[in-house]
Amino acid sequence: MEQAGAALVEHYPRLVRLGYLVLPASLGCHRRVLTAHALAQRAVLSGRRAGCAVEGGVPPPRGSTGAVVGDPSYAHVRVRVLRGALEAGRPLRRARVTPLLPLVWGLRLLPRSGGSDELALDQALSALSAPARAACVLRGLERLPDAEVRRALAAAGVADPHAALAEAEGVSAPYALLGSPEFDPCSLQARPPDLLRRRQHTKAALAAVAALLVCGALLGLPDNGWGRGASSASPYARSAAAERALDPGALHRVSATFWRRSPRTDFTSWPTRGDRAKDTRLLRRALTVWAHPDGAVRASATPRTPAGPPMGAPQLLYAGGVDRATVVLFYDGLRIVRYAEPRDAAPSGGVVLDFTRVDGADMASAGALIAGRTRGRVRYLTAPWVRTVSVRNLLAPGSAPRPLHRTPDGVTAALTSPATARSCRTWDAIELRDGSATRLMTDLGELTPARLTSGPPSAPHDVSGRAERDSWARTACLLPAVRSHGVRSVNSWQYAEQWLPEDNGTARWLCTRAETWRGTGSRVLAQFQAPSAPSVATGGPPGAVAARAEDSPACGMRDPRVLAGVLWKSHGGRWYVLAAGSKQFASLTTSGGVEGRSDSRLLAVPARAGDRARLNGTLTDGSRVGALR
Secondary structure (H helix, E strand, O other), rough: HHHHHHHHHHHHHHHHHHHHHHHOOOHHHHHHHHHHHHHHHHHHHHHHHHOOOOOHHHHOEOOOOOOOOOOOHHHHHHHHHHHHHHHHHHHHHHHHOOOOOOOOOEEEEEEOOOHHHHHHHHHHHHHHOOOHHHHHHHHHHHOOOHHHHHHHHHHHHOOHHHHHHHOOOOOOOOHHHOOOOHHHOOOEEEEEOOHHHHHHHHHHHHHHHHHHHHHHOOOOOOOOOOOOOOOOOOOOHHHHHHHOOOOOHHHHHHOHHHHEEEEEEEEOOOEEEOOOOOOOHHHHHHHHHOOOOOOEEEEEEEEOOOOOOOOOOEEEEEEEEEEOOEEEEEEEOOEEEEEEEEEOOOOOOEEEEEEEOOOOOOOOOOEEEEEEEEEOOOEEEEOOOEEEEEEEEEOOOOOOEEEEEEEOOOOOOEEEEEHHOOOOOOEEEEEEEEOOEEEEEHHHHHHHOOEEEOOOHHHHHOOOOOHHHHEEEHHHEEHHHHHHOOEEEEEEEEEEEOOOOOOOOEEEEEEEEEOOOOOOOOOOEEEEEEOOOOOOOOOOOOOOEEEEEEEEOOOOEEEEOOEEEEEEOOOOEEEEEEEEEEOEEEEEEEEEEEOOOEOEEEEEEOOOOOOOEEEEEEEOOEEEEEEEO
């Protein structure tokens, strides 16, 4: 057993790389690295027992690619790693597979950055389903024939290995890139976390410990305290304010015309709508589930959104039927709460409760809510000031928007949601027209659609004109990177334009920033859009992600500067390091694998395939800064 375990430990880096490649990119690099190590360690421990079957404990021969040939221990461990990585790709199972060990405090671990080919491969893998990613990795990294790939996928619990292999055919990148350092979770670089947030969390933890001490003291109080002689009724239920919050008759209702004279144009001025708005039993069930959800309730909340009971009598926005469900929408000044129960079944079965933050909402961000979501299709509930609603395919910038029907209560017809689509062949967003503007919004898997804007961080504005729609046509397919992240708005703007070497045309550099309702957790993508021939049908291929960052002020109102670079191949087959900075940069330099300098904010330096360069810039005030990361 010990000899078999030692043989498997020898392949530990390969197993960790396999798990890292199959895990979804939505986990983030740091969590992906730790989860891959946890899966490999658990699998190696289990593989020791399987290794007893190896005759004499002698490691079997290896093939030319380094994979173990005919080793039942290795095959067993590989299946265990695959099964764990596939389970981690299922949203409802992620909490279960979150590893306790290894544990890293005070640091963020990231693999080393790669070139444009690696970035393109990472983007292609993230667009695949988890089984298709596993099939691609087994083919490219393990060099298994298709029959063995299907056998391994079936053993890992994949329902349709043939479909996974067919989907993996869409990845055109060379399989050799799977062995590059960018996908090596055993060769890492360390970065500090958000130090300010860690300090805030420490203070919050101390406050929580103090609260627990107070609660422990209260447990010993007799009679009306929380001791053994206390009443079994919930303290929440004994509060007069709480009892009023659970009373359907105390719900705050707004008239249909109040928004016309309201001093605020946000969710507070939304009228009460829906054919079940006077159904006391329905409203009482919804309020009770909100205050006391049991284990049968499927509850979800956007990041950092409190999921507790109402703080008082909430405002009723809507109560009525949406597709096969009965939906109730509440607003309590901080959150939108959506209660849904099946229309043709017992109210106790299949109840869903969703929470999302909307503090600081204004007329632009309070234009619509997701009323229903069924089988990849959504229905919106629009604000009373919205005059018309239409559908615009972001990937077809030259096509006209299509009208979208609404009921008298403001519920739209069903629309295909791009947030749950497995491919990016179309991206349907809604255009809301009111008396002052036309706003573009899209579903990102939450109760509130995200507002899409264009323009520099100092003056973002609603998307208008063919040029801005062309830009969004090549940016829309990158939006899944910020899906289900509590996003309030996404702004994309062109910060540089560069004439490419060898007369290869003009490329555009864009920065896309997603702002959240909670203020923290923003995500930034710098993208490189090579020249293309846009058409009405497609608008051009998606831009290549040159750099990305989380919780960074870059590309925003506070710090509008951005610098990024890519390794680019010309039509003539020669390689170049290209870089561009925003207008705050006076010069750029590269070092490391490629040496070069430019006395402007654009740079193009000859390079070779696989070269790595360190990019820095000098601002107009003389200070030096690095590239976005």
